Amino acid sequence: MSKLSAELDRAFEAADLRPTAQRYAVLEYLAKSEIHATADEIFAAVNFNDPRASRATIYNNLRSLAKAGLVREVSSEGKAARYDANLHPHHHFICDKCGVVEDLCWFDLPEGVAGAALGGRRLSNYEIVFRGGCLRCRKSHPITRARRPVQNV
Amino acid sequence: MSKLSAELDRAFEAADLRPTAQRYAVLEYLAKSEIHATADEIFAAVNFNDPRASRATIYNNLRSLAKAGLVREVSSEGKAARYDANLHPHHHFICDKCGVVEDLCWFDLPEGVAGAALGGRRLSNYEIVFRGGCLRCRKSHPITRARRPVQNV
């Protein structure tokens, strides 16, 4: 794996976005963190050592980064939006029980499976959101099953 | 297509959820409406004729219905959550330009494509979220294209 800082620099370069200290800190935190943080968590983390970003700046940067495709807002059960660095494509898994959002390796949909459903719409990207029991929750409740069986995928 | 009221009755029955007047009205509205309404829109619609549901009740019922799987919270770019009746499985399409959320016909993932990505996680369900230009927006900007081409799916 290449060094994170180099990867972030490349991402800013490719997106043609000024890597200001605050904006960089937001993306860096999202790239390092596993938790798909809320704006508030990002605010706290970025300012942990040294208060140097206001709330408005966190929101401003989340928007500019999202617009550039470097971060993604992920489906959040609660009310606060959760954000995810989007440096590499990936799918998501959300635990029904504990709500954790996990990244899954990317795989393409096989060619042709979605064409009919999409009709004539122009497609720019897609992601699959899986739900079920995460490994941690499954361990504590090994016999839990989906109410209706889901086809093997 | 069977009558909606019968379908709603069956859904409540299957979910073992009391079909109170207010709860029924929320699900009925979501099932009829195409707009993936916010809590506030549901509140306004349900009370249009006759004020008979408070905001708290709308939220309470959205939660109980979501927990039972009869409605789904769909990814909302803005801040107010949007809800969708989930009586039949379907995927979603979100327009990059106008933000509209459209339902797409369901299709299964081909067997085996996701197994490796899921690891040992227990799967209860999944959905695919596609993004791009809806038919209406495409019509007004026919030459728009994805910046990086997306594989045909």
Place this chain on the structure above:
DNA sequence: CCATCAATTTAGACATATTCTAAATATAGA
């Protein structure tokens, strides 16, 4: 190095969305 311009940041006020609370009401089952 300086002047200039546009982008960014900031604090805090503001607006909106959601949850909570405690009392009232409705419903199912005995």
Place this chain on the structure above:
DNA sequence: TCTATATTTAGAATATGTCTAAATTGATGG
């Protein structure tokens, strides 16, 4: 009917997100 539980309610309280106007920063050209 009686009882226990679930649901509903209005409004207060909280959480989340946006806006504003002034200050700061960084890039560019002279």
